[in-house]
Amino acid sequence: MAFAIRRKRTRELLLIWFFLAPSLLIFLLYRIIPLLWNGVLSFEFWSPYKPAEFAGLYHYEEMLLYDDVFWQAFWNTAIFMASAPIGILIALLVAILVDTPIRGRNVYRTIVFMSYPVMTVAVGIIWQWLYNEKVGLFNYVLVSLGIVEQGIPFLETASLALPAVIVASIWQVLGFYMIILLTGLQNIQPSLYEAAAIDGANAWMRFRRITLPLLRPSIFLCFVIGIINSFTNFDLIYVMTDGGPSHATELLVTYIYRVAFKLAQFDYAAALTIVNFLFFVFLAWLANRLAGGEVGAVETG
């Protein structure tokens, strides 16, 4: 009897591990091993045609002390991240408007959301066309209104390229923020507002005292998404500016790609990757602290 139960238990355990195995294998192959490999690679001199050689901290020294492009990419990533509140603010406004009982709100919601699931490469192509120096919509409007004499080459001007890309990025992610905030708004009990109204709180006070505090987790989630976006927004940059002009729109992720696959310096790119990863982990830790540990990281694929 005991033997039979144990056999059954063994069978179940086998089944459990058999079920877990494929997923584990994929994560091992594409997350864990690559991360460790990156760590090793970043301390070596290595290229696909050369045997590895120990390099110590050479790459890190090079990067942190001498590589201006790295620092530019670093700060661009930070700026990209810091722009998230703008999008969240607009999204909050839209969410509040959509949350009213008016006709056609579902249509509005769909239209605002529609840009999010769209392929980012296509978004990039659409926006670089809107920014076109001669026939882009922005320049057409600016010139027609007499604000500027000549079309501005937005994406070719160092000071304007990054804001231009950020606007495109906000346009894409706005609908997603809106949906998250809307879900948050709809979870707030209407009775709270009624009670506050009876107590004589005006609309602004109700917004300050009820809506914002209860919406905090949703807003926080939007921030996390904004942070992740600034680390992963490769497609948009690649299509719109390819990091140019003179690295004005280079993010860490595009710089890693360039160093690894255009310049074929895998070892140096690995060091960049490790720094990028540590930066990301630090931010995630910080976010977790600020949120009181209630929200973890978010998967983006």
Next chain:
Amino acid sequence: MNWKAILLNRYAVTFGTVAVVTLAWNTYIAMNDDGIIGGRVIGPQGQPVAGAAVVLSERTLLVTTPRGRTTTDADGRFTFTGHTFHRIWLEAEKPGVGAYPQTEYRMYFKGQNMILDEPLQLEPSAGGRSGKPS
């Protein structure tokens, strides 16, 4: 399972429509891709021009290459057969009468049959072009 519900759900309707349209379009193409191009050449006063040289060129995204030439019959008519392009350029010329400049005609698929409604009207050309031997 209710077959009617399955057939009328929005996924089935959408993808079904796409499939039907694709099939219909391909059938239409198969029936109309003999590559026949017909048209007429008329002179500056609108009279048919016999013996005018008509040249058909192919245009891809980057280059133009001549692919066929013919001459018009007594009524000014010409026909090309068996072309395999979707974007062609036609020009016509008769020494002493005039020339029709290279003009683009676009089609919806390769080898589409096309009978031109508008005749190619020769213009007496300024300069030495019409005198050029062809």
Next chain:
Amino acid sequence: MNRFPKWVIHLGLGIICAAMMVPFYWVLKTSLTGENIFAYPPSLVPENPHLFYYVDVWYSIPFFRYLVNSVIVSIIVVVANVVLNAMAGFALTREFMGKGAIIMLFLSCMMIPFQVTIIPAYLITRDIGLLNTHLGMALPLCSTIVCIFVFKASFDAIPKSLIDAARIDGVPDWMIIFRIMVPLSQSAIATNIILAFIWSWNNFLWPLVIIRDNDMQTLPLGLARFLTVVEDSTGALYAFCIMVLVPGLVIFLLAQKQFIAGLTSGAAKG
């Protein structure tokens, strides 16, 4: 809660929706009329619209080939995701030694963005000979941690007594899976399908790294390459862009509710 008059709300939403739609409109217009970059000013409404740019694109690039590649990769990813994540999610509902460690492992894997692993992932894919293949494109996306937890939550919600009762009645295991577990975790499956589809359909960086062969390119890859190769065919580029957008948008509009639910729960989990 709002005291705004209705027309103010409509106006506000109208302006925002217009701002969201204008980029689409501008590209659609360009795809129908082309744009002479030397002709100023550009017209706001399409003048002499025609579909010939779409014909040009169709014949100048293997659009259908790209579409098929994208579809194949997406199907592999979606099917693998549903099956593998459901399996892993199911395993995690059981008690076994090392379960805590496995969950910790998954949670920490979540902290590794895929972008960070791209170089060794490329080298690994090269070593197992999957460069330039559909499977190579699909493999890294074939199981996703968020979705495993979505499945785990969904399986946990199924009362154990229900399954035990079925077992005692002698219902075979496979029938328990298909008659009880699958119907009760429909929303988890929908979420998983949507997320997996979006990730694989829009995936760009990974195919860009591992695909060299022109025949193996997916839609986003083909589009990005078209931008750099053919610079003087404005109308055709934007026609291509529209052709790439349409399948995704159609699927989004068809399954809008599931998209929104899936994306929000995908983001909120973890």
